[in-house]
Structure formats: structure tokens, C-alpha cells
Amino acid sequence: MSDLTKTLTRAELIEVYHQMVLIRRFEEKCKELYNARKIGGVYLHLYNGQEATGVGAIKALKPTDHVITAYRDHGIAIAKGADVKRVMAEMFGKRTGVSGGKGGSMHIADVSVRMWGGYAIVGGHLPLAAGIALKSKYNEDGEVVLCFVGDGATNNGYFHEALNLSAVWDLPVVWLIENNLYGMGTPVSVASGQPELHKRAIAYGMKDFGRVDGMDFFAVYEVAQQAVEYARAHGPALVESITYRYEGHGVSDRIYMKRVEEMQRFQQRDPLIVMENKLREMFPDIEPELAKVEPAVAAIIEEAVRFAEESPVPTAEDLTRHVYA
Amino acid sequence: MxxxxxxxxxxxxxxxxxxxxxxxxxxxxxxxxxxxxxxxxxxxxxxxxxxxxxxxxxxxxxxxxxxxxxxxxxxxxxxxxxxxxxxxxxxxxxxxxxxxxxxxxxxxxxxxxxxxxxxxxxxxxxxxxxxxxxxxxxxxxxxxxxxxxxxxxxxxxxxxxxxxxxxxxxxxxxxxxxxxxxxxxxDDPDFVLPIGKGDIKRAGKDVTIVTYGRGVEWSLDAAEILAREGISCEVVDVRWLRPLDLPLIFESFKKTNRCVVVEESLPFYSFGSEIAAQLQEHMFDYMDAPIKRVSAMDVPLPYAKEIELMALPDAHKVVAAVKEII
Structure with a gap:
């Protein structure tokens, strides 16, 4: 562990652990509610297994920094500070949802905490990230954009154009590739001529922060801190986080369950277990604090579901509102 | 100013x-x-x-x-x-x-x-x-x-x-x-024309020509030729395809009861299709003739000048279309 990660206090680390547990239980609840048909639609992309990557990277940001991601976005929105009740209400398609019930699972944004949203065209949000970073560069306000990029997005044109533009304009953006080994059902090794995705940085003359163990909060946090501060001072940075999703690509994915050995290998290094063990190592008397986390999280989830269930649905007026400013 | x-x-x-x-x-x-x-x-x-x-x-x-x-x-x-x-x-x-x-x-x-x-x-x-x-x-x-x-x-x-x-x-x-x-x-630095507001580029009473962009020039030339023959065309330049100034088009159509749509673009699922649909839906009672469309031909444009121009609209094609419904 480097000096950098020691800058987090015991209370902050408990908060980090709380957030990771919250995301895990939120996603489990979403799956349950989807199967019970309380959450509708055809899309539900869960973040279980990737919590250390999202929470670790976002912890490296200042509150004034920006986050944008693709459609696996619930956990990232919660990590950036979006109201859990309103994220759940969005899952239910309710008027009180962060996106007014118009976005749903794939379009969770809360601009009040500088979470610019989840986007559902693979790679489509990458130039948006560059544009938000351009605002920071233009105004010289010192803000950084953290853009989560799925491994699948590294092979379409948006990736190339957005990363290159960020390099030629020295934009303050961190491209964080969440390599969960599969783009839908296709392994990275089948989809990418160069499966070590961080090496793409070389092609753009961009600072390469290499590969990081995406199941370990501390590992992600440490590299993300370096990348974020590099981006703030110099320009774009690229990080590849090796992580794993415990669920399918979406809820309709049935292939993933065949990958038993691989799943077990990652689950042995589950982000929550890795974090608990590190915390016990650092603070031998922490058990009582850890024990309080699950009940606290359960109460938050319960309240969020109640809020979502009791909230009104959008109206005919909402249907036509905000098409134009 | x-x-x-x-x-x-x-x-x-x-x-x-x-x-x-x-x-x-x-x-x-x-x-x-x-x-x-x-x-x-x-x-x-x-x-x-x-x-x-x-x-x-x-x-x-x-x-x-x-x-x-x-x-x-x-x-x-x-x-x-x-x-x-x-x-x-x-x-x-x-x-x-x-x-x-x-x-x-x-x-x-x-x-x-x-x-x-x-x-x-x-x-x-x-x-x-x-x-x-x-x-x-x-x-x-x-x-x-x-x-x-x-x-x-x-x-x-x-x-x-x-x-x-x-x-x-x-x-x-x-x-x-x-x-x-x-x-x-x-010169006025605050000369701003409102979004969605079309413009009558030439007033007339016999036929409404609805168009935009390059089509305005062909339509005005056609209107000039037709005026010599005693046919009066009103040229409506919509300026904005979205939002579309339907009230302006309808107002003109109520007066002329006839319409030709002139567009530089292709005819299939086109600007002309939309105008024709809007008129039949909302102005059917005022309609005295079929709506005509003057568009590019439904082909990719070729290199050779002779056949390139053949595929494109011009003032003479507008004149011919107006005469078909007058």
C-alpha cells in the first residue's frame, strides 16, 4: 500500500465499504424486482462484481469533478452521490426518478452531483466526456472528467475519435476501461487484436497508467488518484481495470452462467471480501463497525423501494416536456 | 440601420x-x-x-x-x-x-x-x-x-x-x-430572425410554391416566367424544416388552393411528402388540385454534367409543375 491510499481516514474507509455494500445490495434488489416485474423494460445491466472499480475511481475525484458512463450505470451514479431513492424510482419509471421516469436503467443522471449519465449507444458517451472536459479546459476551472469505458467500446469508432481528440487538445479526462472480459458474450481476446487494452494509450501519445486489479478498492483508488491528478495537470490518461460482472451482460444473458470456474476465481477475490480483509488487517478492532453496515444498507434499500413504489407515474404532460428547452 | x-x-x-x-x-x-x-x-x-x-x-x-x-x-x-x-x-x-x-x-x-x-x-x-x-x-x-x-x-x-x-x-x-x-x-448585430418563422419571398394568388434553400431561387425564377403568362405564384420559403411554419403555408394555401413543393432533395419520404400530407390532412376543404412535387430524380448523382443536370430540379421544371395544376 502506498502513502497515497493512507490519506483516507478510518471513517472514510468505512464509508467506502458502506458504498460498495450499498451498490451490491441495490443491484441484487433490482434483479429481484425485475424478476417480480416491478422493474420493467428489457434492459437491466447490473454492476455486481465491479463495485471496487467504480467506487475506487470515483473516490479519487473531487466533488466538483465529473463522471459519465455507459448503460451499466446504477452503481456509478450511487458512487458519485446520486440519491438512492431517486435512482430506485427511476428503475420503477416513476416521476420522482432522477431522470423523471423517462430514462430508466440505462439513463441514470444526476447533474447536481456531476453525474452526467449513463448512455446506451456503445461508445457514444466518449466524445461527450471529451466535450465536458473541453469546458474545463476552456474555462480553466481545474475540473476533471472520469469516463468509464466498457471493454466492448474500445473497438468502435467513437473510442478512436474521442481518445485522439482528447490527446490533441490535452483535455483533462481519465479514460477508465472497465475490462470485465466480455462485450456482451464475446471475449476481449476474440474482439481485440491487442487484448491488453491499456496499450491503446500508446497509439494516441497518451499517458498509460497500465492495468489495475479492479477487484481491489485500494489498487483502483491508488492508480485512479495518480491518473486524475495527471489529467488535471497535463491532459488525458488511460487506465484499464480488470474486473468481472457476476451477472450477465443484461438480464436476458444466459451464457455467462456456463463460466463457472472463471466466476468462482473472481468471486474468491470479491471486492467486498477483499475490502473487509484489508480493513481487518489495518484496524484489528473494526468488526463492530463492519457489522453495522449491512443493516444500515438494508434500511436504505427498503426506504428506496418504498419511495419508488409510492411515487406517482409520469403524466401526459411529462411525455412532451423537455423535448426542447 | x-x-x-x-x-x-x-x-x-x-x-x-x-x-x-x-x-x-x-x-x-x-x-x-x-x-x-x-x-x-x-x-x-x-x-x-x-x-x-x-x-x-x-x-x-x-x-x-x-x-x-x-x-x-x-x-x-x-x-x-x-x-x-x-x-x-x-x-x-x-x-x-x-x-x-x-x-x-x-x-x-x-x-x-x-x-x-x-x-x-x-x-x-x-x-x-x-x-x-x-x-x-x-x-x-x-x-x-x-x-x-x-x-x-x-x-x-x-x-x-x-x-x-x-x-x-x-x-x-x-x-x-x-x-x-x-x-x-x-449591419445590426441584433438582427435575429425567429426560429421556425417562414417568409413569403414573393406574394401571389394562383399557386403556392412551398420551398427552402436553393429551391427559393428556382421558384422565384419560375414565378417570374409564369407572371408573364398571367399566372401569379406565391413563394413560401419555410426557412426552417423543424420547427415548420405550417400556419404560414396554410394561410397561403387557403388563398391559392393549389400547391407545388420545390425541393433540391430526393422525392421519396421527402420534404414534399410531408407538406403534401399536412395539406391533405388539414386543408382538404381548400384543395382544388393535386399537390405537385418538384424534386431531384430518385437516382445517385452522376459525374457527367449532361446527366447530372438532368436529374436535378430547375426553374423550368417548376414552371411545368405549376402549369399542370392551374
Whole structure:
């Protein structure tokens, strides 16, 4: 562990652990509610297994920094500070949802905490990230954009154009590739001529922060801190986080369950277990604090579901509102 | 206030320059907008005057140009992005339609997207199949983004200023053949023509010709020829394909009861189709003849001048269409 990660206090680390547990239980609840048909639609992309990557990277940001991601976005929105009740209400398609019930699972944004949203065209949000970073560069306000990029997005044109533009304009953006080994059902090794995705940085003359163990909060946090501060001072940075999703690509994915050995290998290094063990190592008397986390999280989830269930649905007026400013 | 007789490209340049002087958040980005002075010279001298921060040359990356403009607009800037020609906007179709036009709605109005994408449009001088599109109707199909296409230098100035000052994404297409054509343009830096407001370019009583962009010139020429034969045409320049000034079209149609639609673009699922549908739906009781359409032929444009021109509309084709329904 480097000096950098020691800058987090015991209370902050408990908060980090709380957030990771919250995301895990939120996603489990979403799956349950989807199967019970309380959450509708055809899309539900869960973040279980990737919590250390999202929470670790976002912890490296200042509150004034920006986050944008693709459609696996619930956990990232919660990590950036979006109201859990309103994220759940969005899952239910309710008027009180962060996106007014118009976005749903794939379009969770809360601009009040500088979470610019989840986007559902693979790679489509990458130039948006560059544009938000351009605002920071233009105004010289010192803000950084953290853009989560799925491994699948590294092979379409948006990736190339957005990363290159960020390099030629020295934009303050961190491209964080969440390599969960599969783009839908296709392994990275089948989809990418160069499966070590961080090496793409070389092609753009961009600072390469290499590969990081995406199941370990501390590992992600440490590299993300370096990348974020590099981006703030110099320009774009690229990080590849090796992580794993415990669920399918979406809820309709049935292939993933065949990958038993691989799943077990990652689950042995589950982000929550890795974090608990590190915390016990650092603070031998922490058990009582850890024990309080699950009940606290359960109460938050319960309240969020109640809020979502009791909230009104959008109206005919909402249907036509905000098409134009 | 004073007026100057200047070509459309200078009117556009004046609009852009005045808006950049007025609002620090307005900047231009695109291929060759800086050192090259703009492919169509609309941004001539901007790099010297405003510097690299506000005049941003980009790589040949249409997806990133439009997408980055969307992000910058969401975050509070007011980008004016240039896509060299509308033919290349197909590469940015996703960024325009799935992002520029939709992000405000799908996040329930949490932010605005005040951006303009300027693109040169229209066929010209044997540019051949992939460089001869006039595809405005395709882009106007989707809610969330406005689309304007001026036909005169004065309209160009007033409409572009309106687009830049508006809080919505606007695709602004500029007919290449009209860039050098002169016209009187007000000097007033606040000369702004409202978005969605069409204009009667010539008053008449026998036939309504609905058109935009390059079609205005052919329609006015046709109206002149027909006037000599005692046929009076009213030329309605919609200026904006979205929002479309239907009240203006309907008002004219109630008077003439006949309509020809003139468009530089293709006939299938077209501007003309939409106008005809709107008229039969809302003006059926006033209709004395079928709606006629004058469009490009339903073929890709070829190189050889003789057959290229054969495929395109002109004033004589407009005259013939009017005579068919009079």
C-alpha cells in the first residue's frame, strides 16, 4: 500500500465499504424486482462484481469533478452521490426518478452531483466526456472528467475519435476501461487484436497508467488518484481495470452462467471480501463497525423501494416536456 | 440601420463573428476552421482574431466533433461545430440523433444543449454521388433538434444568430451554391430572425410554391416566367424544416388552393411528402388540385454534367409543375 491510499481516514474507509455494500445490495434488489416485474423494460445491466472499480475511481475525484458512463450505470451514479431513492424510482419509471421516469436503467443522471449519465449507444458517451472536459479546459476551472469505458467500446469508432481528440487538445479526462472480459458474450481476446487494452494509450501519445486489479478498492483508488491528478495537470490518461460482472451482460444473458470456474476465481477475490480483509488487517478492532453496515444498507434499500413504489407515474404532460428547452 | 450588399458567406461570417464578440461561451470547432480559414471561408480571419482557444481545428473525426460539441454544450459552453459538408454528417448521425437531439429529454431536462452544427449542403459541379446530398428531411425527422436552411444572405445572418442564441441543438445547413450570391444584409448585430418563422419571398394568388434553400431561387425564377403568362405564384420559403411554419403555408394555401413543393432533395419520404400530407390532412376543404412535387430524380448523382443536370430540379421544371395544376 502506498502513502497515497493512507490519506483516507478510518471513517472514510468505512464509508467506502458502506458504498460498495450499498451498490451490491441495490443491484441484487433490482434483479429481484425485475424478476417480480416491478422493474420493467428489457434492459437491466447490473454492476455486481465491479463495485471496487467504480467506487475506487470515483473516490479519487473531487466533488466538483465529473463522471459519465455507459448503460451499466446504477452503481456509478450511487458512487458519485446520486440519491438512492431517486435512482430506485427511476428503475420503477416513476416521476420522482432522477431522470423523471423517462430514462430508466440505462439513463441514470444526476447533474447536481456531476453525474452526467449513463448512455446506451456503445461508445457514444466518449466524445461527450471529451466535450465536458473541453469546458474545463476552456474555462480553466481545474475540473476533471472520469469516463468509464466498457471493454466492448474500445473497438468502435467513437473510442478512436474521442481518445485522439482528447490527446490533441490535452483535455483533462481519465479514460477508465472497465475490462470485465466480455462485450456482451464475446471475449476481449476474440474482439481485440491487442487484448491488453491499456496499450491503446500508446497509439494516441497518451499517458498509460497500465492495468489495475479492479477487484481491489485500494489498487483502483491508488492508480485512479495518480491518473486524475495527471489529467488535471497535463491532459488525458488511460487506465484499464480488470474486473468481472457476476451477472450477465443484461438480464436476458444466459451464457455467462456456463463460466463457472472463471466466476468462482473472481468471486474468491470479491471486492467486498477483499475490502473487509484489508480493513481487518489495518484496524484489528473494526468488526463492530463492519457489522453495522449491512443493516444500515438494508434500511436504505427498503426506504428506496418504498419511495419508488409510492411515487406517482409520469403524466401526459411529462411525455412532451423537455423535448426542447 | 444600415445595410450592406454582401455574399451569403460574408453574412454568415458576420453573424458568427458578432456572436463570438457578444458571448465568450461561443466558440467554433471543426475541420479546417482555423489556419485554413474554413473550407468555405466562413471563418476567415477568426484564428487571428480569436485565437486557438475559441477557434479549434479538429482532426477528421465527425463523430467526435459533434459528440464533443454535445458534451461542451451540456456543460455550459455554446459550441458552433462545422461539418465541412453535410455528406460527412452521416458519419455523425448517431451523435446528432441519439445524443444532440435526445439527451435533454432522456434525462428529464437536467441540462440544455445549446449547440449549432453548421454544414454545407447541396449538389454542385459534378461532385458525384457521395458528395451531392441535400438530406435535410432525414435530419428533420427527429424531435429534439431544429433544422434551418437559409436562402438569402440576410436570412443567413438572422437565422444563424437565432440558432446560436437558442438553447436547443440546431443543425444549420448552408447551400454551397448560395455562398457567393450577394444580397442586402442589415449591419445590426441584433438582427435575429425567429426560429421556425417562414417568409413569403414573393406574394401571389394562383399557386403556392412551398420551398427552402436553393429551391427559393428556382421558384422565384419560375414565378417570374409564369407572371408573364398571367399566372401569379406565391413563394413560401419555410426557412426552417423543424420547427415548420405550417400556419404560414396554410394561410397561403387557403388563398391559392393549389400547391407545388420545390425541393433540391430526393422525392421519396421527402420534404414534399410531408407538406403534401399536412395539406391533405388539414386543408382538404381548400384543395382544388393535386399537390405537385418538384424534386431531384430518385437516382445517385452522376459525374457527367449532361446527366447530372438532368436529374436535378430547375426553374423550368417548376414552371411545368405549376402549369399542370392551374
Amino acid at each position: 444600415a445595410e450592406k450588399n454582401i455574399p451569403m458567406r460574408e453574412a454568415l461570417r458576420a453573424a458568427l463573428r458578432e456572436e463570438m464578440l457578444r458571448d465568450e461561451r461561443v466558440f467554433v470547432m471543426g475541420e479546417e476552421v482555423g489556419a485554413w480559414d474554413g473550407t468555405h471561408k466562413v471563418t476567415r480571419g477568426f484564428l487571428d482574431e480569436f485565437g486557438e482557444r475559441r477557434v479549434r481545428d479538429t482532426p477528421i473525426s465527425e463523430m467526435a466533433i459533434v459528440g464533443a460539441a454535445v458534451g461542451a454544450a451540456m456543460a455550459g459552453l455554446r459550441p458552433v461545430a462545422e461539418i465541412m459538408t453535410i455528406n460527412f454528417a452521416f458519419l455523425a448521425f448517431d451523435a446528432l440523433i441519439n445524443h444532440a437531439a435526445k439527451v435533454r429529454y432522456m434525462f428529464d431536462g437536467q441540462f440544455k444543449v445549446p449547440m449549432v452544427v453548421r454544414a454545407a449542403t447541396g449538389w454542385g459541379n459534378q461532385a458525384t454521388a457521395t458528395h451531392s446530398h441535400t438530406p435535410e428531411p432525414i435530419f428533420a425527422h427527429f424531435p429534439g433538434m431544429y433544422l434551418g436552411c437559409p436562402s438569402t444572405p440576410a436570412d443567413a445572418k438572422g437565422m444563424l444568430k437565432a440558432a446560436i442564441r437558442d438553447d436547443n441543438p440546431v443543425l444549420f445547413t448552408e447551400v454551397i451554391a448560395l455562398y457567393p450570391k450577394p444580397g442586402l444584409v442589415p
